[in-house]
Amino acid sequence: FCVRCVVHRNQNQLLRSLDGIIPCSEHELDRPVRELPPIRVSDLFDPSKYPNRETANKVLDMTTDITNNSFGIVINTLDALETPELEAIRDELGASGVGVFAIGPLHKLSTIGGASSSLLEADRSCIEWLDAQAAGSVLYVSFGSVAPVRREDLDEVAWGLANSGRPFLWVVRRGLVVGSGSEDTELPEGFERAAEGRGKVVRWAPQQEVLAHRAVGGFWTHSGWNSTLEGICEGVPMLCRPFFGDQLANGRYVEEVWRTGALLVGKLERSMVEEAIARFMEG
Incomplete structure (x- = not known):
């Protein structure tokens, strides 16, 4: 999940650096994104695919602003799973005094009173x-x-x-x-x-x-x-x-x-x- 944070946090910069690629033709979708291996162009959030591109870009800007103005972020992942991605985001956010805490996997913690986290009723x-x-x-x-x-x-x-x-x-x-x-x-x-x-x-x-x-x-x-x-x-x-x-x-x-x-x-x-x-x- 940490790498997804990196992907979405850096979308504006990436989209500008990939100007002319996103949106792209079908034969370019498999192109690797050099800044985010092994991510490919087809894996990126593409605002042009949404009904309102302006709104999609505002969401990206808001996400970045909230992160930059936070004391810290908690992520449902674990260091053993995403070591390099966690190091990358800690290096980036640490310069701004934002802490990064991997506290997962949360689903392995006991639920209060045995309650399920699902919003839907399960058929047992x-x-x-x-x-x-x-x-x-x-x-x-x-x-x-x-x-x-x-x-x-x-x-x-x-x-x-x-x-x-x-x-x-x-x-x-x-x-x-x-x-x-x-x-x-x-x-x-x-x-x-x-x-x-x-x-x-x-x-x-x-x-x-x-x-x-x-x-x-x-x-x-x-x-x-x-x-x-x-x-x-x-x-x-x-x-x-x-x-x-x-x-x-x-x-x-x-x-x-x-x-x-x-x-x-x-x-x-x-x-x-x-x-x-x-x-x-x-x-």
């Missing part, structure tokens, strides 16, 4: 279902509580999972599809029948408990920081499909720096999803 029936599965056999799929998915992509993911022939636990929350508001998310006709006996679909899952379960052998994630850190802490390999923001850099680090998983890139098609799951779960 999935734990009983996992108990009946073979060790390391299940692919856990969750795209987080915010990231929206296009209808056509959701259908391809569904059929890729169904056709994979492998056990899976899939979190399909309300409002998952773009433009659906808080409505229930409908899966394609015939999916439940095709996945019967192998797949379990829930609106929300107790993720930390799921990732720690012996039956889970892989985690298809949107690469949000909480999910990334939870996956790393439980030693679960991650198949990363980032959507926006820091998720892009998180996925890059999972694949190229920590080597705890792989990025899933390209257009989502059921055959591609099926093949990716097979390669991923076979190790």
